[in-house]
Amino acid sequence: MIELKLPAEMIKRVEKLYSEMEKEYDKVAQELDFSCQGCPDNCCDSYFLHHTYLEWCYLWMGFRELPKEKQEEILDRAQRYIIAADKALHNDERPQIMCPLNENGLCIVYKHRLMVCRTHGVPASITRPDGKKLQFPGCFRCQELQQDYSLDSMVERTPLLRQLAMLENELLDNKRHLYAKVKLTIAEMLVKGPPRLPQPFCGKGTGLNRVCEG
Numbered sequence: 001m002i003e004l005k006l007p008a009e010m011i012k013r014v015e016k017l018y019s020e021m022e023k024e025y026d027k028v029a030q031e032l033d034f035s036c037q038g039c040p041d042n043c044c045d046s047y048f049l050h051h052t053y054l055e056w057c058y059l060w061m062g063f064r065e066l067p068k069e070k071q072e073e074i075l076d077r078a079q080r081y082i083i084a085a086d087k088a089l090h091n092d093e094r095p096q097i098m099c100p101l102n103e104n105g106l107c108i109v110y111k112h113r114l115m116v117c118r119t120h121g122v123p124a125s126i127t128r129p130d131g132k133k134l135q136f137p138g139c140f141r142c143q144e145l146q147q148d149y150s151l152d153s154m155v156e157r158t159p160l161l162r163q164l165a166m167l168e169n170e171l172l173d174n175k176r177h178l179y180a181k182v183k184l185t186i187a188e189m190l191v192k193g194p195p196r197l198p199q200p201f202c203g204k205g206t207g208l209n210r211v212c213e214g
């Protein structure tokens, strides 16, 4: 297995996409006069699964910037997170456990947090490939605010998700179908280590040479 790494040019494009997500989020938040300031809740205990090698790689870039001792502390929390989440799921409950990367209410890899972390809160919509439109009302606090506003204020996530899927596909040299699907919590992404791909697909003769390092 060989570690998958993001080429410099792709890092720039991921960061550009994240910045677009933030702009869209800020626009809607402004329209709704919404902010997380003073919220009694902390969404970093929400249970989400993440689906791209791309974001997994980018998260690991941020994790590696932390001091070694801190990394070990976080991995320990991540292991405990996984055990607690499995237990909740086994009991048919949705896990509600603080993300191992949250310290004192703040994200310690803020620049490297994932798409879900950047878009959660304000209302959003997605148009599925079959044309069906799904709407998400936003967090409880935002829903309270919306009673005074029209539902036109929402982030349309479809173009953002499309860009993310395109980047993922490019990273995997348009061979996404050859690799195991990613369906992981942040804790699992940390405990598993950075993403690794089977060597045959990283070896000579494939475009993935440029992104894999032994």
Ligand code: SF4
Pocket: 043, 044, 045, 099, 100, 101, 102, 103, 106, 107, 108, 109, 110, 113, 114, 117, 186
């Ligand atoms: S990565 Fe950061 S923002 Fe995302 S859930 Fe964890 S602590 Fe919160």
Ligand code: SF4
Pocket: 035, 036, 037, 039, 040, 041, 042, 043, 120, 121, 122, 139, 140, 141, 142
């Ligand atoms: S997204 Fe909503 S629930 Fe989460 S911290 Fe912000 S205001 Fe609170």
